[in-house]
Amino acid sequence: MPTTAISPNPPAAEAVLQCRRITKRFGGEVALADVDFSLAAGEVHGLVGGNGAGKSTLMRILAGALPDYEGQVLLDGEQVRLSSPQTAMSLGIAMVHQELSGIDSLSVAENLFLGRQPLTRLGWIDWKTMRRKARMYLMELGIDIDVRRRLDSFPLVVRQMVEIARGLNSGARVLILDEPTSALSPPETRRLFEMIAELRKRRVAVIFISHFIEDVLEICDRITILRDGQRVETKPVAQLDKHSVIHAMLGHAMDVAEVGYETSTTLPPRRDEPAVLRVQGLTLPGHFSKVSFEVAAGECVGLYGFVGAGHQELVHAIAGALRPSTGTITVDGVPLRLGNAAHAVRHHVALVAADRAQSLYHKAEIHKNVTLAHLRAAVGRWLSRKAELRTTEPVLRRVGCRPADPRLAVWNLSGGNQQKVVLAKWLLGPIRVLLLEEPTRGMDVQAKDEILKIIADLREQGVAVVLASIEPELLLKQADRILVVRRGKQTHEFTDTQLDKTTLLQYA
Amino acid sequence: MTQPEISVSRSRWTHRDVAPFVSLMILLIFFTVATGGDFFKVATFVQVLRQGAILGIVAVGLTFVLLCGEIDLSVGMVALWCASFSGWLYHAIVLDGWTRGETVLFEPLGVEHAGGGWILLIIALPLLSCLLLGLISGWLTVWAALPSFIITLAMMNIADGLSAQVTQSAALNVPEVLKTIGNRGIPITEVRELPYSALVAVAVFVLGHIVLEHTRFGRYVFMTGGNREAARLAGVRTDAIIVACLAVSAFTAGLGGLIVAGKLANVSQDQNASLLLEAVACVVLGGTSLFGGEGSMTKTAIGVLTFSVLAVGLNQISWVPDLLRPFVMGVVLMVALVVNGVLAKRG
Numbered sequence: 062m063p064t065t066a067i068s069p070n071p072p073a074a075e076a077v078l079q080c081r082r083i084t085k086r087f088g089g090e091v092a093l094a095d096v097d098f099s100l101a102a103g104e105v106h107g108l109v110g111g112n113g114a115g116k117s118t119l120m121r122i123l124a125g126a127l128p129d130y131e132g133q134v135l136l137d138g139e140q141v142r143l144s145s146p147q148t149a150m151s152l153g154i155a156m157v158h159q160e161l162s163g164i165d166s167l168s169v170a171e172n173l174f175l176g177r178q179p180l181t182r183l184g185w186i187d188w189k190t191m192r193r194k195a196r197m198y199l200m201e202l203g204i205d206i207d208v209r210r211r212l213d214s215f216p217l218v219v220r221q222m223v224e225i226a227r228g229l230n231s232g233a234r235v236l237i238l239d240e241p242t243s244a245l246s247p248p249e250t251r252r253l254f255e256m257i258a259e260l261r262k263r264r265v266a267v268i269f270i271s272h273f274i275e276d277v278l279e280i281c282d283r284i285t286i287l288r289d290g291q292r293v294e295t296k297p298v299a300q301l302d303k304h305s306v307i308h309a310m311l312g313h314a315m316d317v318a319e320v321g322y323e324t325s326t327t328l329p330p331r332r333d334e335p336a337v338l339r340v341q342g343l344t345l346p347g348h349f350s351k352v353s354f355e356v357a358a359g360e361c362v363g364l365y366g367f368v369g370a371g372h373q374e375l376v377h378a379i380a381g382a383l384r385p386s387t388g389t390i391t392v393d394g395v396p397l398r399l400g401n402a403a404h405a406v407r408h409h410v411a412l413v414a415a416d417r418a419q420s421l422y423h424k425a426e427i428h429k430n431v432t433l434a435h436l437r438a439a440v441g442r443w444l445s446r447k448a449e450l451r452t453t454e455p456v457l458r459r460v461g462c463r464p465a466d467p468r469l470a471v472w473n474l475s476g477g478n479q480q481k482v483v484l485a486k487w488l489l490g491p492i493r494v495l496l497l498e499e500p501t502r503g504m505d506v507q508a509k510d511e512i513l514k515i516i517a518d519l520r521e522q523g524v525a526v527v528l529a530s531i532e533p534e535l536l537l538k539q540a541d542r543i544l545v546v547r548r549g550k551q552t553h554e555f556t557d558t559q560l561d562k563t564t565l566l567q568y569a
Numbered sequence: 570m571t572q573p574e575i576s577v578s579r580s581r582w583t584h585r586d587v588a589p590f591v592s593l594m595i596l597l598i599f600f601t602v603a604t605g606g607d608f609f610k611v612a613t614f615v616q617v618l619r620q621g622a623i624l625g626i627v628a629v630g631l632t633f634v635l636l637c638g639e640i641d642l643s644v645g646m647v648a649l650w651c652a653s654f655s656g657w658l659y660h661a662i663v664l665d666g667w668t669r670g671e672t673v674l675f676e677p678l679g680v681e682h683a684g685g686g687w688i689l690l691i692i693a694l695p696l697l698s699c700l701l702l703g704l705i706s707g708w709l710t711v712w713a714a715l716p717s718f719i720i721t722l723a724m725m726n727i728a729d730g731l732s733a734q735v736t737q738s739a740a741l742n743v744p745e746v747l748k749t750i751g752n753r754g755i756p757i758t759e760v761r762e763l764p765y766s767a768l769v770a771v772a773v774f775v776l777g778h779i780v781l782e783h784t785r786f787g788r789y790v791f792m793t794g795g796n797r798e799a800a801r802l803a804g805v806r807t808d809a810i811i812v813a814c815l816a817v818s819a820f821t822a823g824l825g826g827l828i829v830a831g832k833l834a835n836v837s838q839d840q841n842a843s844l845l846l847e848a849v850a851c852v853v854l855g856g857t858s859l860f861g862g863e864g865s866m867t868k869t870a871i872g873v874l875t876f877s878v879l880a881v882g883l884n885q886i887s888w889v890p891d892l893l894r895p896f897v898m899g900v901v902l903m904v905a906l907v908v909n910g911v912l913a914k915r916g
Binding site: 380381382402403405406407412414418419420421422423424425429430432433434436437442443444445486 | 782783784785787788789791792795796798799800801802803804805806862863
């Protein structure tokens, strides 16, 4: 049992939400044990914890998604039972998920009033009023946009803010934000924080779940740290700094300030080795044009750009997920058929996409997902459950998936663990080229560390790695060379030089 | 807290899996009680098997299609086409010969002289043609990126038209072996026989189960239906899987059609009118999802049995008038589906 220095939960003035001794079991496992949590009106409360610490479980309980929990939840002093998402919503608890749930093809106004459209006297939808109210409401929150445009025509941060506005509009007093900044650039994070400050003014209570400890320290009033399903401590942010938070999360000190991150680095000279992956003149209209580069064995080439720069689509194109209109891709000299994912996989090109919905069938068991890419090698001609579980367990343990039970359905896992399952899928067979798109997004320090270690191992074995990310720190730490992409075009290649975040940003 | 060793046996069966079985049991009990024990006899058992056999064969192929996330609306008419083509070949080769105008292209062999080889051809060729129709449906679905709903709807009409053309709206005779399979069986009591058609159905089910659970192809079918993009990115040739599934359903439909014709001792244009809906009802009743990725042969088998028990049972209850039977059937089906659905949500 880890030491649990349970510090007294400071009584919050006018606690709008109080959780007492919340416990949740999944079969034989205890995901949360006697967790207390309290939230005051107008407070921004950060929730941090490692892989499997219980953050998502606690939030799912509050959102009404896990109705059979033990313990008490009190809203404004009165005990309530969070028996379904509708109940939670009607009680004023709204959650904005890591993966947003707006309807992309509808307009912003329609999304804001989803299910609660204003009606005319005849019972038709009053579009004019809806648009007017939507615009007014968003303006009050500091968002000035054309509410008639489709939701997906706006950048991610705006979509997040619309979702927050929707929650508020339906009367939420407690807003849970799950990893809100993980896909946002620094200016976008600013904008979100401005909105959260506005929420504070309106006495809305916010639970801010994030792996970016700097963000949590910046915006939150108090922070609760969970570890292994228990509350370690809750402290006002003034009494905490990054080191002490990480210490509490992991139970021991980390000597590196932040794993896998760097703000400046010296890139090594270019290796004089034959290229494993060669991309030439690759063009996908609307996304990127005439991209060319090479990657040698064991080398990691970083692709940097803002969201929408095209480097993420580029990585998909190399994997055969998207079909470029012109260009060539060769692996060990063999040209890959463009847009043919099966062909790429046969030539040992592995893609770990940012969007897990593209990589996993969530309803299926973990072992079915893990063996999919290398079914023949992993299990042979005759599929037997026992043999498959036997093959899957070691690789799950290798990637550090918790829990490492291949019989569970994938949706039971937290986001970070799901990402590990995706990696495990490729580890069952040989890899020549590893394409990574935001591989550590939404992961805590420990999980990031584990994933990066595996990638480092693979590089040592001669795998050519392409890492596409919008996080400059990650690339500065991991990449041997960095290509900057802006609006689909390569603007610069950094190699054999001193490089820092500012310079990188300049070229993006 | 260290992660505990997972020693708890996680049951693979959930409420959702058990529900269709429970429905079946309820129906069996109900009919036994309602008929005062008359239901629970060998005769009824045989009837249920006979009813279920044809539906079962078609349902196996349909299960593959539904599992990969598509649908095949053409099964009824492809079944008819298979029997029609077979009937035409039988007439042309064995019974009447083939003349066009004045020229005799083929002299009839006559029933006594038609050897096993010819009969095999008369049965195998139509089955292969069904396979071809399925391949066409599948290929069009993936190449044109159109919903299989649309493509197989068109194929349904094509098969219907082809059948009408070949039979010229007459009722054609079919080979004796089909009639035997459709009507006879292995004697189990003095008067009752275990229908051959049921044996064929069992073989098809077992084969389907083995392929689905124990081959790579089967796994790919599941994953293609569950999350097509994820499967594609993992290197699964999802297009090929879909084409294969549609080919399989056309083949099993053809097989079912042949046995229907055997049972009725001829092939005529009015056969298999309700085959599609009944087969789909069986598959869904068993718990296979219409959206793909979830289901199994066992589930389909239970669905088929449930449907057949219902049909046969209703027949035996004298106080349900003939005209009301489809209505009652529909009501019970709806209740069963709703109950299955409710239990699935809980599980």
